[in-house]
Amino acid sequence: MSTAIRLEGVRRSFGRREVLRGVTASAETGKVVGLLGRNGEGKSTLFKILLDLLEPDSGVVEVLGRRPDGSGELRKRIGYVPERPVFHDFLNAGEVLEWRARFFPDWDAPRADSLMGRLKLDPATKVKGASKGQLAKLAWVCAAAHDPDLFLLDEPTSGLDALVREEVLGELIGELHSGGKTILIANHRMEELAGVIDEVWVLAGGVVSAAVSVDSLRAGACKVTARLHDWSSRPSVPGAVPLPSERPLAAWAAFTREAAEALAGSGGLDVVERKPLPVDEAMKLLLRDGADV
Amino acid sequence: MSENALSLSGAEALPAARPLLGRALALFGRAPRSYAVLEARRNLLLYAGWPVVILGSLPLAAAVAMSAEYPLIQGVAAALLGWAVAGLPLTALLFGAVAGAGLRGASEEAEASLPLSPRTRAFGALASAAGALAASTALVAGLILMAAPDAGSLLRAMSEVGSNTWNRTHWEVMFSVLTTLYCTPLALSWLLLVSFGVSLVSAHAVLGGVAALFAGAAALLPVLAGLMLQMSTEGKAEFLFPAAACTSALLAGALAAVAGAAAPALRAGRWGAARALLLALLPLAGSLAAWPALYRSRDRALAATESVVSAWDRSRGGVSRHLVPAIRRSLGGRLVMERPEGDLVLLAGWTPTVADLVWGKRLSEVHQVFWDSKGMLWVEAWHPGTQGAMPSTEIYVGRGDGPLRRYLTLPYQMRFTADDGRACVDPEGWAYDSRTYVYLDPDKPPILKRQ
Amino acid sequence: MLDIDLASPVPVYDQIKAGLKGLVSKGQLRPGDEAPSIRGLAASLKVNPNTVARAYRELSIEGFLDTRRGGVSLIADSAVQVAKGGLGDAREAFADAARRARRSGLSWQELSEAVRTLMKEEQ
Numbered sequence: 001m002s003t004a005i006r007l008e009g010v011r012r013s014f015g016r017r018e019v020l021r022g023v024t025a026s027a028e029t030g031k032v033v034g035l036l037g038r039n040g041e042g043k044s045t046l047f048k049i050l051l052d053l054l055e056p057d058s059g060v061v062e063v064l065g066r067r068p069d070g071s072g073e074l075r076k077r078i079g080y081v082p083e084r085p086v087f088h089d090f091l092n093a094g095e096v097l098e099w100r101a102r103f104f105p106d107w108d109a110p111r112a113d114s115l116m117g118r119l120k121l122d123p124a125t126k127v128k129g130a131s132k133g134q135l136a137k138l139a140w141v142c143a144a145a146h147d148p149d150l151f152l153l154d155e156p157t158s159g160l161d162a163l164v165r166e167e168v169l170g171e172l173i174g175e176l177h178s179g180g181k182t183i184l185i186a187n188h189r190m191e192e193l194a195g196v197i198d199e200v201w202v203l204a205g206g207v208v209s210a211a212v213s214v215d216s217l218r219a220g221a222c223k224v225t226a227r228l229h230d231w232s233s234r235p236s237v238p239g240a241v242p243l244p245s246e247r248p249l250a251a252w253a254a255f256t257r258e259a260a261e262a263l264a265g266s267g268g269l270d271v272v273e274r275k276p277l278p279v280d281e282a283m284k285l286l287l288r289d290g291a292d293v
Numbered sequence: 294m295s296e297n298a299l300s301l302s303g304a305e306a307l308p309a310a311r312p313l314l315g316r317a318l319a320l321f322g323r324a325p326r327s328y329a330v331l332e333a334r335r336n337l338l339l340y341a342g343w344p345v346v347i348l349g350s351l352p353l354a355a356a357v358a359m360s361a362e363y364p365l366i367q368g369v370a371a372a373l374l375g376w377a378v379a380g381l382p383l384t385a386l387l388f389g390a391v392a393g394a395g396l397r398g399a400s401e402e403a404e405a406s407l408p409l410s411p412r413t414r415a416f417g418a419l420a421s422a423a424g425a426l427a428a429s430t431a432l433v434a435g436l437i438l439m440a441a442p443d444a445g446s447l448l449r450a451m452s453e454v455g456s457n458t459w460n461r462t463h464w465e466v467m468f469s470v471l472t473t474l475y476c477t478p479l480a481l482s483w484l485l486l487v488s489f490g491v492s493l494v495s496a497h498a499v500l501g502g503v504a505a506l507f508a509g510a511a512a513l514l515p516v517l518a519g520l521m522l523q524m525s526t527e528g529k530a531e532f533l534f535p536a537a538a539c540t541s542a543l544l545a546g547a548l549a550a551v552a553g554a555a556a557p558a559l560r561a562g563r564w565g566a567a568r569a570l571l572l573a574l575l576p577l578a579g580s581l582a583a584w585p586a587l588y589r590s591r592d593r594a595l596a597a598t599e600s601v602v603s604a605w606d607r608s609r610g611g612v613s614r615h616l617v618p619a620i621r622r623s624l625g626g627r628l629v630m631e632r633p634e635g636d637l638v639l640l641a642g643w644t645p646t647v648a649d650l651v652w653g654k655r656l657s658e659v660h661q662v663f664w665d666s667k668g669m670l671w672v673e674a675w676h677p678g679t680q681g682a683m684p685s686t687e688i689y690v691g692r693g694d695g696p697l698r699r700y701l702t703l704p705y706q707m708r709f710t711a712d713d714g715r716a717c718v719d720p721e722g723w724a725y726d727s728r729t730y731v732y733l734d735p736d737k738p739p740i741l742k743r744q
Numbered sequence: 745m746l747d748i749d750l751a752s753p754v755p756v757y758d759q760i761k762a763g764l765k766g767l768v769s770k771g772q773l774r775p776g777d778e779a780p781s782i783r784g785l786a787a788s789l790k791v792n793p794n795t796v797a798r799a800y801r802e803l804s805i806e807g808f809l810d811t812r813r814g815g816v817s818l819i820a821d822s823a824v825q826v827a828k829g830g831l832g833d834a835r836e837a838f839a840d841a842a843r844r845a846r847r848s849g850l851s852w853q854e855l856s857e858a859v860r861t862l863m864k865e866e867q
Contacts, residue, residue, distance in 0.1 A: 032792060053405060055561045070557050075408040086402040088335060102327040103407050142406065170787040177783045177793040194750040195791030218753055278751030 003062070004029045004150055004182035005050065007208075010059035012045055019045045021206030022059070027182055029149075032196055034214075035186040036287045037203030043186050044083065046203065047152055050184070051080055064149055076104060079143030083154040085135045087127045093138050094123030097145065104146040112145035119167055133164035140168055144175060151175065153185040157192070165192070172196070191280035194218075202286050210286055212255060214279065220257035221282035225249055226269040235266035241289040253277055253285045328409060328417035333425070335400065336391055340425035343384065344432050347376060351436070369440055376433045384429055385484035386509070390502035392422035393492025396556070411556035419489055426485055484509040490555055490573025494566065508574065660686075664693075666714030669735045672697055673709045690716075690735045700735065745780065748789050756791055760799035762834075765808065765827040768819060775824065779809055779817040 005027040012020040019042040027033045037043045048054040049061060052068035052075060061068055068074055087096050093116070101107040116123060119137040130138070136156065143151065156172075157165040173196060175181055187193055190200070194214065202210040223243070228234060228250040234242065239259030243251040250269075254260035254277075264272045277285075333340060350372050358368025396418050404414070487508050492501025558569035661673040670693035675686055688709055691697030701718075703709065708719045716733045746763035748756060767773040782800060786793040800817055803809040808826040810818045820826075845855060 030794075048405075051405065053560065055565075070560055071410045072408045072413075075406055078406070080406040082402065082405060084402075086399055088331075088400070088403050090335065090337075099327070099331055100407070103324050103409060169790055173787045173790070173793060174783060177786065191750065192790065195748065195756055195789060195795070198792065215755060218755060221753075276753035280751060 002029055003027070004031070004064055005033075005184065006060065006062040008060040010046075010049065010056045010061055012042075012049065012054065012056050019206060020049075020056070023203075023206070023208050025201050025208040025211050027184060027199070029182050030180060031198045032176065032183045032185065034190055034193055034197040034200045034283075035184060035203060036190060036200055036283055037186065038287070041203055042206055043203060044154065047080070047082075047154055047186075050152055051075060051078060076106065076146070077149045079146070079148035079151045081136075081139045081143045081151075081153045081156045083158070085139035085142075087135070087138065089128040091127055092123065093121055093125045093127070093130075093134070096127065096138060097123070097141065100142055100145070106146045108145055108147055111147070112141055115141045115144060115171070119171065132159050133161060136160050136164060136168060140171055144171065149181060151181065151183040151185070153183065153187075155186055155188065158188060169193075169196075190283045194279045194283075200283055200286070204287065212286070216256060217282050218279050220260065221253070221255050221277040221279065222260050222274045223251060223277045224254050224260055224263050224272060224274050225251045226264075226272040229268045229270065233268065235263060235268060237262045237266065241285060243285075253282065255282060255286065324409060325413045325417050325420075328413060329420040329424075332392065332395070332418045333421040335395060336388075336421070336425070339391060340388070340421070340428075343425070343429050347380075347429060347432055347436075350376070366440070373433065373437050373440060377437065381426075381430055381433060381481060382484055382509070385426055385481045386488045386502045386505050388422040388426050389485040389488030389505060390492040390498040392418040393489040393494075393501050394496060394498035396493055397496035411560060415493065415556035419486075422489065423482065423485060426481060430481060487574065490575075491570070494555060494559070494569045494573045661709065663711050663716075665711060665716055665735075667735070668692070669716075670697065671711070671716045671735075688716075688718075688733070701733070746785070746789060748791065750790075756795050757799040757802070760785075760789070760791075760796060761803055761808075764799075764803065765823075768808075768823050768827040773819055773823075775819045775821045777819045779819060782815075 003026050005025070007023050007025050010020055010023040011018070023042075023046065035043060035046075045054065049056050049068070050063055052063075052070060052072055055068075055070065063074055064077055066074060088099075091099065097109075097112050097116075101109060101112075116137075119140065121134060121137045121141065125134055125138075127135075127138075140156070143153075151172075153172075157168055160168070169192065172183070172185075176183070176196070185193065185197070190197075197214055199211060199213050200217070201208045202212075224240070227248050228245075231247065231250075234250060236242070237252075237254075237259055239256050240252045240254040240263055243253055245251045252263055254263055254274075260274055263269070264274070351369050354368040354372030354375075355365045356368070358365055358371070396414055409417075484505055488501050488505030490501075491504040491508075492498050495501055495504075555569040555572040558565050558572060561568070659672060659674050661671070663671055665671060670691055672689040673686060674689065675684065686703040686707065686709060687699055688701040688703065689697035690700045703718060710717060710719065712732075716735075718731055718733060745767070746760065748759050748763070750756070752759065764773070764779070768775075773779075779800070780788075782793050782796045786796045789796070800809060800811070804811050804817070806826055807820055807822045809823070810820045812818060842855060846852075850858075
């Protein structure tokens, strides 16, 4: 199928609290999507819905061409790394994988072994007392060993030291190499992923407020500064957000070339200067201020 | 990855035309079996350690018995009785609560990415808890069989639960209770199921166990009461079968309901948790079937022993005895008379409530009933005495068309009889010839004066 | 081996192409050498392998790389020319920028200052 993830108007509340208020987004097969969102804004809820662990109150969800039905079958083709990986604490790493193998028909034991070897994770490592890095590595092997079509990664590198982070990212990139895999990855530090992701979804206010391709951000995002004549009617343009300014200079962050040009063209601006905006800055601003991109 | 990745394996690959059978069989497929084993491993310390606790309690009880100067074997018997009556039900609650709550919490996170349906997980956890419970139950039953002096009589006692059960050895009583009550699909599996369901929905083991304790007690009380009632009468425990059949059927359905629906219901948003709780408490509906059975057994027990009283006709000299079919003595020492209109009039005694019968309140016994020359009906009822007081005899008198009034309370040494058509009391012993008895006049207060 | 600035507005695949051409121009990579594997380069640069693949495709079309059977890419014989040509474009672009700066009113002094500042940044 050509669409790996399709969400339309997905809503989910917990009691009175409305967490997802109509999420609409879709990801093509083979794309790497970065999910940008603050904690508590519905990231984990969204993941759980994609994983068929939660039912949306309304809306359409399609994952790998199928609607989640509560049976958990979908999870045979999904590799999931949760924000804080948890394992049964009476097992060691090797046993965790052995048990998983019983539930996944497509489990590839030699692949799991080679993953462990590359990540330098000893199968005898006990889960109880394992370091964060070891748990992250184990979580990766658990997610990748059954060769899934879709990876759902919730902050897979948070709290890890630089070396482990490198190793996990390297494995992730390796997965992409085989082709046909779609990845949805939530990461606070988008800058380390800026080269890998194709698209960014900004989850804010319970909706995907923006879905921009990273290439267009990279090519078009810029900071626009100008002298503003009339401060009472400051121009505003879709695709650009105002930045803190010191009179008489006004500044904006424009996320696309068109937005920048629209700004420059709008009346009342003088000596317009455009400076390229680094991709990670652009993404931070997208999250903070939204932009109607 | 092509669609092959989703091809169902093994027992799950059944034609879509038989989806229900397919789903039922899928519950026994490889994945659910593996999951049940994983659950057992998770709770290994508890499930495998419990038999050790059971075995360890025996020498402990024996030591306590020895220190209180009772024979060793009585300590062991007491411990086994304790396990049979209270320990195993608590075990069922414990295992159910641990299994249910264990499915939520850390386990839920660790297993989030596994392709198991909530139904499978619930069923697997329940299966491993039930297996562990069955093992502990078998151990206790086996120990009782081993410790009892005559195992054969125990097995016979299983099929003959009635009033004679109390006359048996305490081993037989214990075993009868154990097998008749707990090995039927009643008490233990019920407690396990309710405990499991509430713990699963509330994600709280203690809450689940306590809720199940109360809920289970409410459900099982009628069954237990019925059993005790039955044991107060002669005959076999036939009454249990209707109750057991109803509840077993409901239980089987409830089992499927809990495993099948409570767990997935948690996934839904609106009303999901409420629905799940409702489903978790569904097994209690089985108790509704037991309540009518209880009242039926009570009535049966009461009716079965209402035997017709032979009242002496002492109106004339000499002794003749007539059966007065209208007057009946029943369980509890009630004396009732059936009036021509067909209703019953309580002449003496009291109507025991279910609670009285269950708790085995010692009931009064009616000893003598006779008519005197004036046509008054006299009843002698013997009371066992409460709270350490001595037993006493109460004399009732009346016309026989309505309740009798209590006329006199005698210390038990005095005998009450009739002489020459008059009721009289012998204060010192039976001495017919020496005429030491005093006559009683129903219309006057009793004055025990020598004639 | 290659320096990629993920924050730069220049598309990543362009940077990869320029980087490889630079290595050949400096002589660190010679015709006949094996180009870094797509997977390895992607991993070390922390970029999407598709991006590297795209860069290699275009380099192959430009005649900089020879793609052999088995997915191995070798530096082509004509690579040096392509690289120099590429460098020629870079040189042109710099000259253009300098001319425009001069036309805008920058003095030679100011231009040299700017270049010196850039040198300092790199060190």
